[in-house]
Amino acid sequence: MDEVKYPVLTEKTIRLLEKNQYTFDVDQKSTKPEIKKWIEHFFHVKVKSINSHIPPQKKKRIGPIIGHLTRYKRMIITLQSGYSIPLFSNK
Template sequence: MDKIAYPVLTEKTIRLLEKNQYSFDVDVRSDKTEIKKWIELFFCVEVAGINSHRLPGKKRRIGSITGYTIHYKRMIITLKSGYSIPLFSSK
């Protein structure tokens, strides 16, 4: 689970939970098939599809040094009907 950084909970991702879609920030070097394998193994679910996009890093400045925040890749994972991830359950 080193490749999956953390689950994302924003207003948009909470709306996606109704469609059985879950969002995770993952390592930039990981690909869809690798993340699919990890999600299916770790959560014991079946993945129907995965969409991904790279988030832009925000520019930060400390004194005279300019840099960027950490870059992540966000994966939106759609599960097959009947499956859910207990991490996001509303119980």
């Protein structure tokens, strides 16, 4: 699925893994129900809740032209207890 771009691994998202929360960057047009359905189907887990936000745009300068980097939406997905995404498992 092209809507989920990649998982986010930062210091904060690694701390969120202890609370069973996983962070993904997704397409800006994606909705919470679409992402929930896709995550549950692809990883065979139960999603408890989803929080989303759109980070502010960053400017990029190339010579005299000032442009903007691509926009994305960040989703923080909380799974029900007993479930985990194998992409992040310690085993």
